[in-house]
Amino acid sequence: MQNKIFVRECDGYTVFRMEQITSVEDYLSGYVDVPKFEALCRSCPNYGRKWSCPPFGTDPMEIWKKYNTLRLIAHILVPKDGTTGMELLAAHEEEKNKLRLWLTAYEEAHPKSLALWAGTCDLCGRCAKIDGEPCRFPEQMRHSIEALGGDVGKTAADYFDHPIQWITENQTPAYMTLMGGLLYNGI
Numbered sequence: 553m554q555n556k557i558f559v560r561e562c563d564g565y566t567v568f569r570m571e572q573i574t575s576v577e578d579y580l581s582g583y584v585d586v587p588k589f590e591a592l593c594r595s596c597p598n599y600g601r602k603w604s605c606p607p608f609g610t611d612p613m614e615i616w617k618k619y620n621t622l623r624l625i626a627h628i629l630v631p632k633d634g635t636t637g638m639e640l641l642a643a644h645e646e647e648k649n650k651l652r653l654w655l656t657a658y659e660e661a662h663p664k665s666l667a668l669w670a671g672t673c674d675l676c677g678r679c680a681k682i683d684g685e686p687c688r689f690p691e692q693m694r695h696s697i698e699a700l701g702g703d704v705g706k707t708a709a710d711y712f713d714h715p716i717q718w719i720t721e722n723q724t725p726a727y728m729t730l731m732g733g734l735l736y737n738g739i
């Protein structure tokens with residue numbers, strides 16, 4: 553079982569961080585399937601409406617192959633007793649933004665690395681892609697693992713022993729997971 557590092561205590565939930573380092577070669581062979589996840593992305597409302605999301609003009613494999621090491625970073629949100637599913641969903645959005653800031657700072661502290669955000673880019677209220685305009689912040693925007701064809705569900709289960717849990721109408725899950733990462737040349 554992975555060690556959980558305490559991150560913060562918030563109203564209604566606690567955040568823990570877990571990390572794992574793997575080679576990009578191993579990750580690509582066991583967890584990345586660009587055509588499969590590009591096809592799954594088509595049912596998402598962000599498909600074709602965010603510069604951070606598929607379809608891309610270039611092959612995501614070109615990004616993976618620039619690096620040899622992947623540090624996977626999972627933030628686990630554990631609800632307190634009485635926290636509702638809706639409250640946890642709101643916390644998930646807030647924590648997604650906090651993790652983005654943390655990953656951005658982490659990337660800055662590691663020259664020539666590339667952060668992978670947890671989920672789609674939300675830097676703008678309305679993504680410029682919807683209006684056929686270029687990305688407003690191409691230097692800041694980062695892709696997610698799943699946008700580049702990574703299997704986040706399998707990653708969470710295999711690397712962190714925390715399979716993704718979903719909120720159902722009547723049940724608050726035991727935890728929610730945000731999955732990000734950092735690509736770099738290290739091993």
Ligand code: SF4
Pocket residue numbers: 602603604673674675676677678679680681686687688689690693
């Ligand atoms: S920075 Fe703005 S324009 Fe670029 S992908 Fe993110 S939301 Fe879209």
